Amino acid sequence: MRTIFALAGVVIKELYRRKDFYVLFILTIVICVIMASVNIFNDNQIVRYLKELCLLLIWVSSLVIAITTTARQIPAEREQRTLLPLLAKPLTRTQLILGKFLGCWLACGLVLICFYAFFGALAASREHAWPLLSYFQAAILHWMALGVVIAMTLLGSLVFAAPSSNSTICFVVVATILCVGRYLDAVALSLHEPLRSVIYAIYYAIPHVEIPFEMRNLIVHDWPLIGWKFIGLDILYLLAYVAIFLVAACLVFRRKPVN
Amino acid sequence: MNPARTLWLLLVALFVFSFGLAAKLQPQFQSLESTRRQSANFFSLLLGDSSKIFANAFFVKADAYYHSGYYPTIFDNNSAFQTPHIAEDTGAVASHNQGAEDIGFMGPPRDWIDAFGRNFIPNRHTHLDEGGPTDDLSKSSQVREILPWLKLSAELDPENIQTYLVTTFWLRTRLDKVSEAEQVLREGLRNNPGNPQLFFELGQIYDENYHDIARARNIWEAALRSWAREEPDVPQSDRLKMTLENFDDRFMFEQLQTSLALLEEKSGNTAAAIARWQQAILAAPSTADMQQHIEDLKHKLAEQPSPASSK
Numbered sequence: 370m371r372t373i374f375a376l377a378g379v380v381i382k383e384l385y386r387r388k389d390f391y392v393l394f395i396l397t398i399v400i401c402v403i404m405a406s407v408n409i410f411n412d413n414q415i416v417r418y419l420k421e422l423c424l425l426l427i428w429v430s431s432l433v434i435a436i437t438t439t440a441r442q443i444p445a446e447r448e449q450r451t452l453l454p455l456l457a458k459p460l461t462r463t464q465l466i467l468g469k470f471l472g473c474w475l476a477c478g479l480v481l482i483c484f485y486a487f488f489g490a491l492a493a494s495r496e497h498a499w500p501l502l503s504y505f506q507a508a509i510l511h512w513m514a515l516g517v518v519i520a521m522t523l524l525g526s527l528v529f530a531a532p533s534s535n536s537t538i539c540f541v542v543v544a545t546i547l548c549v550g551r552y553l554d555a556v557a558l559s560l561h562e563p564l565r566s567v568i569y570a571i572y573y574a575i576p577h578v579e580i581p582f583e584m585r586n587l588i589v590h591d592w593p594l595i596g597w598k599f600i601g602l603d604i605l606y607l608l609a610y611v612a613i614f615l616v617a618a619c620l621v622f623r624r625k626p627v628n
Numbered sequence: 629m630n631p632a633r634t635l636w637l638l639l640v641a642l643f644v645f646s647f648g649l650a651a652k653l654q655p656q657f658q659s660l661e662s663t664r665r666q667s668a669n670f671f672s673l674l675l676g677d678s679s680k681i682f683a684n685a686f687f688v689k690a691d692a693y694y695h696s697g698y699y700p701t702i703f704d705n706n707s708a709f710q711t712p713h714i715a716e717d718t719g720a721v722a723s724h725n726q727g728a729e730d731i732g733f734m735g736p737p738r739d740w741i742d743a744f745g746r747n748f749i750p751n752r753h754t755h756l757d758e759g760g761p762t763d764d765l766s767k768s769s770q771v772r773e774i775l776p777w778l779k780l781s782a783e784l785d786p787e788n789i790q791t792y793l794v795t796t797f798w799l800r801t802r803l804d805k806v807s808e809a810e811q812v813l814r815e816g817l818r819n820n821p822g823n824p825q826l827f828f829e830l831g832q833i834y835d836e837n838y839h840d841i842a843r844a845r846n847i848w849e850a851a852l853r854s855w856a857r858e859e860p861d862v863p864q865s866d867r868l869k870m871t872l873e874n875f876d877d878r879f880m881f882e883q884l885q886t887s888l889a890l891l892e893e894k895s896g897n898t899a900a901a902i903a904r905w906q907q908a909i910l911a912a913p914s915t916a917d918m919q920q921h922i923e924d925l926k927h928k929l930a931e932q933p934s935p936a937s938s939k
Contacts, residue, residue, distance in 0.1 A: 409776050410799060410808040417693060418776040551745055552703040554738050577741060584748045586697035592750055592761045599747040 372460055373468040380472020381479070384438060390480055393430035397484065400426060401491055416495035417589050423491055424585045427484040428511070434480055435515045436539045439473045439522040440532040443622075463619045470523055470615060477515045481508055500591070506600055507588050510581035513607040517576045518543055520614035527621045543578065550579040576610035671784045683785030687794075690714055690777035696760045698750035700733040709733065713755070714774060715790060718797035757802055771802050782815070789825050792816035796829050806837045824858070824880050827851030831887065841895055848888050855880060868911045882911040898929045 384390060401423050409415050446452040456462065485508045493499055522539045529535040549556070553575075557568035580603055587595065671679045691712035692699035700706035734751070737743035754760050757771040778795045785791065792812055799809035813830045820826060828851050835844035855877075859867060867877050889904030905922045909915045 407776075409779055410772075410803075410805055410812075412772050412775065412803070412805070415772050415776060417773040551742070552701070554742060555703045558738070572741070577745065580745050580748050583745070586750050587748070590693075590696035590750060590761060592696065595747055599744070602744070603748070 372464050373471055376460075376465065376468025377472035377475055380438075380442065380469060381476045383472075384434075384476040384480075387438075389434055389437060390483075393433060394480075394483060394487075397423065397426040397430055398487060401487075405491070405495075414495055416492060419495070420488070420492050421585070421589045423488050424507075424588065427481075427488060428582060428585070431477060431480060431484065431511065431515055432518060432540070432543060435473065435477050435518050436522050436536050436543070438476060439469070439519045440526050440536045440539065442469045442473065442523070443526045444532045462622050466523065466615065466618050466622055470520060470618075473519045473523075474512075474516050477519065478512050481512055481515070502594055503588055506595055507581070507584055510584060510600065510603055510607075513604050513611075514578040514581040516611045517578050517607050517614070520611045520618065521576075524614050524618040524621065527618055527625060546575055546577070547579045547582045550575060550577055551583065576607065578607070581607075672786075675784070679784040680788075683781045683783075683788060683791070686777045686781040686784065687715075687788075687791060688712060690774040690781065690794075693774045693777060694756050694771065696750055696754055696756060698753055704733045705735065706733060712794075714778075714798070715794050717755075718794050769803060771798055774798065782812075786816075786819035789816065789820060789823055792826060793829060796833075800833060800837065806833060809833060822850075822854040822857065824851040824855040824884065827854060828880065828884055828887070835887070835891060841891060845888065845891055848884050848891070852881075852884050852888075855884065864910075870913065878911040878913075882908050885911070893925070898925055898932065901925055902929065 401419060404422055405419055443452070446455060455465065460468075485504055489499065489501070489504055518539070521542070522535065525535040525539055526532065529538065550572075553568055553572035557565045557572060560568060584595070586592075671682075675682065688699075691709070691714050694712075694714045700709050734746065737746060750761070752761070754763070756773060757768045759765045759767050760770055775795070775798070778791060778798075782788070782791045782795065792815070795812050796809045799805040799812065810830065810833050813826050813833070816826045817823065817830070827847055831844045831847035831851065834840045834847060838844075856864070867874055868881060870878075885904050885908035889901045889908060892898075892901035892904055902922055902925050905918055905925070909918050909922075912918055
């Protein structure tokens with residue numbers, strides 16, 4: 370376990386050495402501040418459009434950070450020829466995968482803390498309220514969804530040849546799930562066999578990361594808290610997909626030549 | 629030839645050519661500007677006619693905010709949302725909505741993922757001016773949250789009268805921002821000069837909020853003149869025929885004449901009020917109440933001492 374954490378620590382250090390997070394964070398702040406400065410009929414209590422924009426930017430930024438950071442982990446080790454020395458140490462391939470995953474996931478968690486702190490401050494500046502539990506629910510499910518994305522990207526980095534192709538494919542897949550994942554069953558109902566069964570199979574197979582994504586509406590429009598039972602179930606559902614992708618990644622990596 | 633002199637001559641020639649070209653093109657650009665009033669608008673320049681599609685999308689977005697995010701997508705049954713409720717509630721547009729709003733557009737859950745996912749999205753029909761998701765009527769001023777999208781929609785499609793009317797309604801009646809509502813209408817009139825609907829709303833502000841009867845009368849009379857100018861070749865009787873096609877025309881005429889009649893009654897000009905009511909009858913679908921009211925006014929006028937007898 371210590372080895373996995375040591376490896377994760379290296380990945381986290383890599384994140385704060387790189388400029389991706391700073392650029393995206395500052396860009397989010399600048400866009401939100403500019404939008405907040407717009408005068409809308411001399412009413413400075415209007416806030417929901419800002420909350421929606423800010424949450425959307427947080428989701429986009431976190432996905433960019435998660436996918437780009439994860440996609441280059443193993444290919445970079447291979448390119449720099451550090452993979453073989455790394456595996457020569459008392460470190461199994463499974464530990465390497467888990468370490469890389471944990472590092473990326475924890476790094477994304479830290480990123481989310483910064484982003485949601487800014488979001489809370491922005492909302493409180495207009496609403497004068499701190500619905501911290503709602504924000505916690507949103508952030509925790511967001512982090513779990515990023516876990517699925519990271520595990521999927523890690524698997525992709527072992528399957529696809531280049532980090533760029535892996536990143537692109539992951540972006541397309543995640544964006545498609547976020548946009549239409551929830552409605553695939555409705556689409557399937559309007560189709561004839563065998564396409565209907567194919568779409569249904571996809572619907573049940575994909576990780577529904579759009580559930581935390583669509584939860585933004587509850588935060589934006591100040592809906593009451595979601596029951597903790599449902600939060601717990603969704604966490605378990607997303608963790609199951611994390612486990613599936615990680616097991617698949619370990620199996621693929623076990624048979625992959627290091628050089 | 630001296631090269632410096634050649635350059636100078638070339639420079640002069642270029643200057644003369646550019647001046648001539650500018651003189652030739654300027655009238656053409658002016659006529660182009662007058663036909664495309666909105667070209668000064670940044671969005672119209674950037675997006676062209678597609679800006680209207682975005683404007684409509686943002687108008688619908690405002691309606692989604694009015695429902696606190698509980699809104700159908702293209703995959704849902706949206707028969708109860710054909711006409712945005714923010715517009716329907718103003719009375720400015722005819723409703724095309726079918727079915728009860730409260731039953732819900734989602735229907736029964738299709739499967740366990742759908743049923744589970746519904747715990748993470750807005751799942752109840754509410755209106756912001758009725759308290760929104762908390763049903764707290766003291767929070768009805770939260771309807772202000774629709775304003776950014778309406779403002780953006782008006783910027784993108786400055787020729788859409790409905791956007792100005794809806795924005796004005798919420799600003800004036802629910803948020804008590806009369807001055808801002810007036811500004812919206814004036815902006816609308818700048819983009820759509822002489823529009824009778826915008827004039828009518830402006831007159832209402834002067835009548836109901838500023839209590840400036842004289843100015844309200846002037847504005848409504850100007851609205852009637854604009855209404856007549858809209859189709860100068862069509863006789864008034866044709867425009868007021870009871871057909872579905874000219875519903876908007878009739879509705880506007882009736883509203884203006886009725887408002888002017890009430891204004892005259894308020895001012896004590898009973899004879900003028902009777903004349904206005906008689907005009908309003910021409911466009912009204914049911915006239916019995918109006919006819920009765922005219923009779924009452926005639927009695928009242930008859931009972932009034934004439935100026936000669938009072939002397």
